[in-house]
Amino acid sequence: MTDAPAAHAAHSHDLHPPRALLLAVGALVIFTLIGVGASRLAGLGHTTDWRLLSAESLPLTFEDGADGGILVRDPASGALVREWAPETGGFVRTAMRSLALERRQMGIGSGPAFVLHRTGNDKLILEDPETGKWVSLDAFGSDNAAEFAKLLVPAETAP
Numbered sequence: 001m002t003d004a005p006a007a008h009a010a011h012s013h014d015l016h017p018p019r020a021l022l023l024a025v026g027a028l029v030i031f032t033l034i035g036v037g038a039s040r041l042a043g044l045g046h047t048t049d050w051r052l053l054s055a056e057s058l059p060l061t062f063e064d065g066a067d068g069g070i071l072v073r074d075p076a077s078g079a080l081v082r083e084w085a086p087e088t089g090g091f092v093r094t095a096m097r098s099l100a101l102e103r104r105q106m107g108i109g110s111g112p113a114f115v116l117h118r119t120g121n122d123k124l125i126l127e128d129p130e131t132g133k134w135v136s137l138d139a140f141g142s143d144n145a146a147e148f149a150k151l152l153v154p155a156e157t158a159p
Contacts, residue, residue, distance in 0.1 A: 051127075055120045058152060059113035062096045070096070072151060075113040082151055091144040095135055099128045106131055116151055124148050 060081060061073045068086035070093055073079060084092060100110065108130045117125040124137040124145050137145040 051117070053119040053121070053123075054117040054125075056118040056152065058116045060116055060151060061111070061113050062092075062100075063110065089147060091140065092147050095126060095137070095140075095148075099126070099131070099133060099135070102128065102131050102133050116148060118149075118152060 059075050061075045063071045063073070065071050065083065065086075070084040070089050071080060072082045074081055096114075099114065103110065112130045115127045115129060117127060119125065125134055126137055126148065127134040137148050
């Protein structure tokens with residue numbers, strides 16, 4: 001004789017989740033949407049413009065020196081603010097080249113100044129007002145951000 005499975009076997013593929021579980025998941029989704037919507041409307045935990053956090057800003061121009069160094073100047077006076085010797089300032093060089101590439105692609109020359117911002121919580125942001133691009137320098141580590149922080153210290157007191 002054949003052992004055919006019974007029509008009413010103990011094994012079932014009826015996988016309907018309990019109604020209470022579905023109601024709980026639905027309530028969680030609705031509560032989350034209401035919470036996120038209310039916080040967005042109130043402006044909690046979100047700053048729409050980081051420039052509002054800027055406590056200090058310094059316009060600067062950057063140029064390559066004839067010897068391969070990096071020269072940083074005050075755009076108003078043309079005075080030298082800081083100089084990195086050749087083979088130094090690697091992060092400064094990389095950050096500036098990435099912003100300069102964006103300018104070249106948009107047909108903007110190197111003349112307009114960049115702006116270095118320090119926020120109230122001591123974070124550094126490098127902005128290119130010509131392209132609207134900006135870089136949060138602290139995202140690349142404190143040692144890299146410290147290279148740009150040197151620009152905010154007067155040259156005669158800088159290490």
